[in-house]
Structure formats: structure tokens, C-alpha cells
Amino acid sequence: MVKITCCSDSKVNVIVYIIVILFGMGSWVAVNGLWVELPIMVPNLPERWKLPSYLTVIIQLANIGPLLVTLGYLCCKNKVNEKILIYSILLIGTLACVLLAFFWDTTAYVFGEEHSVALFALDFSLSVVDCTSSVLFLPYMALFHVNYMTALYIGEGLSGLLPSLVALGQGVGKVSCQNLSIVNETTNISSYHVQSIYQDVSFPVEYFCFFLCGMMLVCGLAFTLLNYLPYCKKEHLTQKACTGTELYEFNNKAESSVKKRSNNISPAQIAFYLSLITVINSLTNGILSGIQSYSCLPYGNDAYHLTVTLSKIANPVVCFMALLLPVTSTILIASFVTMGTGISVYIILMASQSPTPWMYDEPVGPPLMISAWVVMGSLMTFSKVSIASVLRQEGKTALMWCGAVTQIGSLIGAIISYVLVNVMTLFESAPVCS
Incomplete structure (x- = not known):
């Protein structure tokens, strides 16, 4: 078993550490990926560059997800099953990414104005998934030694980095400007204006959405390995199934220990x-x-x-x-x-x-x-x-x-x-x- 020694003198399994990173990468990958893909989406959508302000509000409205989970912890702490909830949001996120590939540019008229209703609805679903991951992934990590928590944060950082790197390779937002001459047939006078021409990208938005779907699947696979692979279960603080009651008691003990070291x-x-x-x-x-x-x-x-x-x-x-x-x-x-x-x-x-x-x-x-x-x-x-x-x-x-x-x-x-x-x-x- 490959181990490394951290500054707290606690040994960490390198392979399990990497799996935790892969698990953390699914936390905000969908929302971050959608954001870096905007330069390709905006020219094809009616909101144009007002789209980011719409998406920002939608992401914040999606906080209804973590709010409900938090209320569940406060009211029914012994009945909250993190594993089932995590699998549920990963499934929703995966399906939303697939639907996004087919319907991201579908519009409809709302109150007399054309809007990207499909994109808004799917962005809300992805935002609920990503926002809720913040209040589910951390409690789940109490099952592991505290040193594995850093792996989760590294994964969250990579959830923004990897889509950005893929977008760079895709050639998002490359534009060429071309001078065009327009002749007025009545006056026979020519006028000139500059037209923006978006260059072809390496692959379309649909493929990028499937990449995001793949990232969600990798997160789900990593989560499954952490739960059921005997090699990973050896790193659990307990070999018992982590019920809501046990996790709540563990968190209370950990909090008491932290308070003793408080400044x-x-x-x-x-x-x-x-x-x-x-x-x-x-x-x-x-x-x-x-x-x-x-x-x-x-x-x-x-x-x-x-x-x-x-x-x-x-x-x-x-x-x-x-x-x-x-x-x-x-x-x-x-x-x-x-x-x-x-x-x-x-x-x-x-x-x-x-x-x-x-x-x-x-x-x-x-x-x-x-x-x-x-x-x-x-x-x-x-x-x-x-x-x-x-x-x-x-x-x-x-x-x-x-x-x-x-x-x-x-x-x-x-x-x-x-x-x-x-x-x-x-x-x-x-x-x-x-």
C-alpha cells in the first residue's frame, strides 16, 4: 500500500488521495464549464452578453438545494443519508449535461420576449447539483482522516481548471474582423463597416457538454470506489456503515477536539x-x-x-x-x-x-x-x-x-x-x- 506522511504525522494513501481528488472534481465542474463556454453560446442566444447576469441570478436561486439539505440536518439529523443524496445529485447532474448537449440553444417567447428557456432550466438543475455538493461532500468526508480533506479542495479547484483547459484547446471565442463594403443602390455610394466573424472551433458545444457529462461520471465512479472498494474502505475511520447518527456523533467529537485547540x-x-x-x-x-x-x-x-x-x-x-x-x-x-x-x-x-x-x-x-x-x-x-x-x-x-x-x-x-x-x-x- 502506497503511503505518504503529512505534516501531522498521519499517513495518507496516495491512490485513495487521488480518488478523493477525482470525487471532488465533480463538485462545480458543470457550472464552471458552462461559464467558460459562454463565448460560443452568446452569439447564438437572444440575451447576447446579458446572459451572464441571468445565469448569475439562476445560480444563486439554486441555493434552495443546500438550504433544504441544511434544514434536513437540523430537523432530521439521524435520517439524512449522505450517500443516497450524493448519488441523486450526481445522477441529476449527469442527465442535465446530456440534455444540455441537445437543447442548449432552444428558445421560446416569454412575456413577448425570446429567451433561452432550455438553457436557463438546465443551468438551474446543474446549479442545484453543484451548490448542494458543498453541503454534502464535506460531511461525507468525515468518514476519512482529516488529511484527505485537502484532496477534496484540490478537486474543487480542478473542477474549474480542467474545463478551462479544454476550452482553450477548443478555441473558444476566437474571432476575426473583416472590412465589408456596402454599396447604396440609390446613391451609388459605398460605405464600409467591420464585421465580426467567429472562427470555427475544434469541436462544438455539444461535445463540450458530453465532456462535462464524463466528468460527472468520473466523480460518481470515484464516489463508488470510496464507498465499496475494500482498498479504499481501509482508509475509513470506521468499518461500519456510516449512518446519520454515527456521522453526527463523530462531528460532535471532532468539534469538541477543535475547540480545545482554539485560540x-x-x-x-x-x-x-x-x-x-x-x-x-x-x-x-x-x-x-x-x-x-x-x-x-x-x-x-x-x-x-x-x-x-x-x-x-x-x-x-x-x-x-x-x-x-x-x-x-x-x-x-x-x-x-x-x-x-x-x-x-x-x-x-x-x-x-x-x-x-x-x-x-x-x-x-x-x-x-x-x-x-x-x-x-x-x-x-x-x-x-x-x-x-x-x-x-x-x-x-x-x-x-x-x-x-x-x-x-x-x-x-x-x-x-x-x-x-x-x-x-x-x-x-x-x-x-x-
């Missing part, structure tokens, strides 16, 4: 950390997600695509850095969030000036905007991981509140983004070619 963070500090988490998620998961196209497209289609892809790549890298270089200083964490918020303000200001923001026609403009998004995302991700590590010292209750304000902040940001983009129409899309 006695004051309630004011906890409230401050939770407020930072609210701000971070309101910006990253809500406001900025809805206006990303308005901030990046004025600098070119390549700038938009690189921003989305590099941000996904930076996420797991920053999570790994947070494990190697843990930060517990309140002042330092607050400084990171402040810097990230300042960069966010810059991004919002540039989006409000679309289609002609500052330096949009200068060579330094695109690298500056791409760097702003990557640095902002890195600062916010590092801060979130650091805050979660600090709150972990206060036990399960503090982490529960951390998860709650994460969803509250994301919902607030999504509502603000929707109002600004679709109600107040403060942002104007930039043409791909100018």
Missing part, C-alpha cells in the same frame, strides 16, 4: 471575518460575475476569454499556496480584502465606461484588465481560504455561519448585478470588432 477568537473578530466573507462573495460571485463581459470585451474578445480562463487556473494555484503559506493575521487578511475590493472598484468603473473605457485602444489596456481580474480573484480566494482556516479553530458552528454568509453575500451581489444590468441598463456591450 479563543472573540465574537467581534468572528463577526468581522464573517463580514469580510460577505463582501468577498458579494463581489466575486455576484456583482463582478454579472459585469465581466462589459469590463473585458472592450479590450477585445481574446482579453475576455483569457480573463475567464486564467482566473479559473489561478483558483486552485492560490488554494495550494494558502495551504503552504497559511495566514492568520487579521490585519493582513483585511489588507488583502481591501486591495481586492479596490481592484474590484476599478473593474466596475471600467465596465461602466463600456464600450470605450480607459485605455481600451492602447496596447497596455488588455494586459492591465486581465491582470486586474487575476490579481483580484487571487487576493479574494486567498482571503477566503485563510478566513475559513481561522474559523475552523472555532468548530462546526463558526464554519456553518461562514457557509451561510457565503451564500447570503453571493445572493446580494447577484441581485445587485441583475438590477444594474437588466433593470437600470447602466452597462453597454462593446462590439467584438470596432
Whole structure:
């Protein structure tokens, strides 16, 4: 049996560790994959570049899934069967990916306007699956030693990285601009305009959806191996079937053990950390997600695509850095969030000036905007991981509140983004070619 020794002097089975990573990769792969595929979808859908703001709201509405599971834990903790629920959401996610391949561009008229109803419905299903995985995968991992928890987080990071890499290979968003001459038959005067021509990608959206389906199947296979393969079951903390009662008792013991090692963070500090988490998620998961196209497209289609892809790549890298270089200083964490918020303000200001923001026609403009998004995302991700590590010292209750304000902040940001983009129409899309 291949083992490695971690810093806590506990041995970890390398093969089981990799299987846990594969299991974690199914957590957000569908939503992340759909997001990086938007440059191909948008030209074929009626919402055009308002589509991200719609999808942001849909993702937040999908929090009904984790809410119901959380209520189940609180009201019927002895009857919640994580295994059945995980298999259920993986099945729903797999079927939704298959249906997405066939119906992603199906539209219908709603209240007199054409909308991508099939995409919205399937995105809601995938979002429910991914959001609910956050409150199911973590309790399930209590069956394993705590060192295997890092494998789950690495898998979650890869759930954003792998679809981005596949999208890069697909050639998402490559556009060529062509000058066209139009002759007015009445005046016989020629006029010129620039037309954007989307280049053929390596494979269509349908194949990408089947890739996402394959990722969900890999997650389900990994989960099955962790449950029933004797080689993996040797790494279980108990050989008994993990019922809801046993898991609840195990979590209580673990929480008591954590509290003994607590640094006695004051309630004011906890409230401050939770407020930072609210701000971070309101910006990253809500406001900025809805206006990303308005901030990046004025600098070119390549700038938009690189921003989305590099941000996904930076996420797991920053999570790994947070494990190697843990930060517990309140002042330092607050400084990171402040810097990230300042960069966010810059991004919002540039989006409000679309289609002609500052330096949009200068060579330094695109690298500056791409760097702003990557640095902002890195600062916010590092801060979130650091805050979660600090709150972990206060036990399960503090982490529960951390998860709650994460969803509250994301919902607030999504509502603000929707109002600004679709109600107040403060942002104007930039043409791909100018």
C-alpha cells in the first residue's frame, strides 16, 4: 500500500488521495464549464452578453438545494443519508449535461420576449447539483482522516481548471474582423463597416457538454470506489456503515477536539471575518460575475476569454499556496480584502465606461484588465481560504455561519448585478470588432 506522511504525522494513501481528488472534481465542474463556454453560446442566444447576469441570478436561486439539505440536518439529523443524496445529485447532474448537449440553444417567447428557456432550466438543475455538493461532500468526508480533506479542495479547484483547459484547446471565442463594403443602390455610394466573424472551433458545444457529462461520471465512479472498494474502505475511520447518527456523533467529537485547540477568537473578530466573507462573495460571485463581459470585451474578445480562463487556473494555484503559506493575521487578511475590493472598484468603473473605457485602444489596456481580474480573484480566494482556516479553530458552528454568509453575500451581489444590468441598463456591450 502506497503511503505518504503529512505534516501531522498521519499517513495518507496516495491512490485513495487521488480518488478523493477525482470525487471532488465533480463538485462545480458543470457550472464552471458552462461559464467558460459562454463565448460560443452568446452569439447564438437572444440575451447576447446579458446572459451572464441571468445565469448569475439562476445560480444563486439554486441555493434552495443546500438550504433544504441544511434544514434536513437540523430537523432530521439521524435520517439524512449522505450517500443516497450524493448519488441523486450526481445522477441529476449527469442527465442535465446530456440534455444540455441537445437543447442548449432552444428558445421560446416569454412575456413577448425570446429567451433561452432550455438553457436557463438546465443551468438551474446543474446549479442545484453543484451548490448542494458543498453541503454534502464535506460531511461525507468525515468518514476519512482529516488529511484527505485537502484532496477534496484540490478537486474543487480542478473542477474549474480542467474545463478551462479544454476550452482553450477548443478555441473558444476566437474571432476575426473583416472590412465589408456596402454599396447604396440609390446613391451609388459605398460605405464600409467591420464585421465580426467567429472562427470555427475544434469541436462544438455539444461535445463540450458530453465532456462535462464524463466528468460527472468520473466523480460518481470515484464516489463508488470510496464507498465499496475494500482498498479504499481501509482508509475509513470506521468499518461500519456510516449512518446519520454515527456521522453526527463523530462531528460532535471532532468539534469538541477543535475547540480545545482554539485560540479563543472573540465574537467581534468572528463577526468581522464573517463580514469580510460577505463582501468577498458579494463581489466575486455576484456583482463582478454579472459585469465581466462589459469590463473585458472592450479590450477585445481574446482579453475576455483569457480573463475567464486564467482566473479559473489561478483558483486552485492560490488554494495550494494558502495551504503552504497559511495566514492568520487579521490585519493582513483585511489588507488583502481591501486591495481586492479596490481592484474590484476599478473593474466596475471600467465596465461602466463600456464600450470605450480607459485605455481600451492602447496596447497596455488588455494586459492591465486581465491582470486586474487575476490579481483580484487571487487576493479574494486567498482571503477566503485563510478566513475559513481561522474559523475552523472555532468548530462546526463558526464554519456553518461562514457557509451561510457565503451564500447570503453571493445572493446580494447577484441581485445587485441583475438590477444594474437588466433593470437600470447602466452597462453597454462593446462590439467584438470596432
